[in-house]
Amino acid sequence: MRPAVAAFVAVHLAGLDSSWQHLVGDAMGAVALLLLALLKNSERRAEAAIQHKLDAIAAALLEQQEGEWGQAHRDLREAIGIEDRR
DSSP, X not given: OHHHHHHHHHHHXXXXXXXXXXXXXXXXXXXXXXXXXXXXXXXXXHHXXXXXXXXXXXXXXXXXXXXXXXXXXXXXXXHHTOOOOO
16 A cells, blocks of 8 residues: 555655646555455454354354264364364
8 A cells, every 4th residue: 555655645746737646546556446345354254253253162162061072073073163172
């Protein structure tokens, strides 16, 4: 982003035609939108991972309440990264 800002300042200080200023400004806008999209994607992935872990916890608690230890507990161990050390 810094090079885009530097290019905008350089074009402005050089007194080039306003079309160049618009071109650099549009490029900065495109880069900003790309960064925003990447940030939103990262946020969605983090939320999905948290939801997966919460679902695994809920299923394991339900299994435990019913007196069973089965697939939900294995899924929970996988979701939170607990490895068997046997």
